[in-house]
Amino acid sequence: DAGVTQSPTHLIKTRGQHVTLRCSPISGHKSVSWYQQVLGQGPQFIFQYYEKEERGRGNFPDRFSARQFPNYSSELNVNALLLGDSALYLCASSSSSGQETQYFGPGTRLLVL
């Protein structure tokens, strides 16, 4: 079975632009979470979606938004990009919204110039 997939793998944007990152969970998984990993740090929780509803939100500004589609794939959107948004963005899927194991994708590396 395919694991969690993310696209694109790499992305370069300039300050003020908008970016959309995509994630496809493992088949049968209904929960998707997004994490931001700045260089040299551990991942920080951004959002969790389960059955197309937001179930959790981390301490990130309103420039960050996300949604989940009927097929359980998800998009993370970031508006008005700042240099500090440069990071590896990780998507994780799990079978439910509880404490089941989360499986991570390879991430999208975003560079903001």
Next chain:
Amino acid sequence: AQSVTQLDSQVPVFEEAPVELRCNYSSSVSVYLFWYVQYPNQGLQLLLKYLSGSTLVKGINGFEAEFNKSQTSFHLRKPSVHISDTAEYFCAVIRTGGGNKLTFGTGTQLKVEL
């Protein structure tokens, strides 16, 4: 809120030597504990997890960890490391009873040398 401390940012060790990566956590509620590994330019892979039961947990690739509630620790160990174990290791916790927000430590870079 929960927090995770990984005191060692880097741990150098020779091949076939034992290694221990330290993890301490702080939480006002019960938590589950996890260790993830991240190889260069890759996502995170689960090594092992503690949910309940025996405090000694065995994971993949010969790793094990012991949950110590009184010391709020969850140290990761391997009796004999291999070059291929060179990677970043993250300890993480999740609050029991709701949600799946993982709180990660800052990571420990394990460098295995010949």
